[in-house]
Amino acid sequence: MATRQIKFGEIAGFEEGHFFEDRRAMNESSFHRHITPGIDGNGKEGTSAIVLSGGYTDDADYGDEIIYTGAGGNKNGKQVSDQTWEQPGNAGLLVSMNKGYPVRVIRGHKHKSDFSPQNGYIYGGLYSVVDAWEELGKEGFKICRFRLVYSGGKPGRKSAEDTELDYSKKDPKRRKGTVVRIVRDTKKAQQIKELYVYQCQVCGTTIKTKKGFYAEGAHIKPLGKPHNGDDSIDNLLCLCPNHHVMFDKGAFSIADDFNLIGVVGYLTVHSGHNIGSHNLKYHRECHGYEVTIE
Incomplete structure (x- = not known):
């Protein structure tokens, strides 16, 4: 059982392509803090690594791009019972998403790839x-499925934004699930979301998911x-996915007094959040908004 602190992101001394002789070497x-389980994570903090x-x-x-099967219900390489979203590793992957x-x-x-x-x-x-999403696996039991896309910085590899897999040959039917826009958070982005308790600064929406709340840190x-x-x-800014896309695409901008430009409304600003007026000015200029505050 892992008792040490979970570590997210890159760890000094282990570059992409690093070879480990066995599981103990990475432990x-x-x-990766486990010798046997393939997922290092939990439903409170998130998942940091998978094997x-x-x-x-x-x-x-x-x-x-990887289509990954969650943990649980497996014995000797065969699924013998249903998986659940409450299983710690699966819950952790939802939190990380x-x-x-x-x-x-x-x-x-042993991974066939x-x-x-x-x-x-x-x-x-x-x-x-x-x-x-969830679906019936090859053995007829419910499995939790995750789509992971590369988001590292190695030259020549496709980033998450550039990866689009054609599922038509493998799985022609539509699968039921929730697609989340790719957001690679920094510690600062997480801080801003926690400051606003995951409420969008534009519309006040808080998105509740199977594991906690979801919002996006928008630069x-x-x-x-x-x-x-x-x-x-x-x-x-802390925004819901819709207003994040709209802001990035210039569907609206923000005046120095926090009135919205292009749509009706006002940006909610926490007393502990000092937004740089030079950043707002840059966004307005990029998207053709010219505002003069008397």
Whole structure:
């Protein structure tokens, strides 16, 4: 049983492609804190890492995209009972999906994939959990399914935003589930969501999921080239998915007095949230909004 603190994201000294001789080698550093279970996580904090080891026949590994079977009901590689969302590892993956936490993916030599090592285990990089649903598995029992897409920074690999899998050959029927827009949260983004208790600053909506609440940390001035925005509290908003998309696409902007431009409304601002007026100005300029406050 893992008693050490769970560690999310990259861990110093373990680059993508790192080889582990066995499960104990990754356990000592808390890279993956379990010797036997494949999921390192729980329904309170989230899931930080998974090991693909060939234990579930329904798993599908496409490299930059993985269709992963949750934990529970498996015996000797066969499903013998239903899985549940309350199982700690499955619940943890839902939390990581809601909060945008990255998940370390490790492939073992028993995992049937072109990306698996001949022996031992290899670190495949960070992935984002972007979809979760349930279905009947090959053995006829209910299984919890997760879609993970690569979200690391290795050149030449597809990012989560660039990955779009064609399911038509493997699974032509529509599956029931909830698709969550890809958001790779930073600690700052998580702080801003907790400050607003997951309520959208535009509409006040709080989205309740199977495991807690969901909102998105939206950067006012986008990160990365050519915008080069800061990952800081004064450059972040807490928004629902709809208003996040609308804001990113310039469907509305925000005046320095926090009145909305392009739609009717007013931005709710917590007393502990100092939004940078220079970031708001940048967003207005990018999307063609010109406002003068007397």
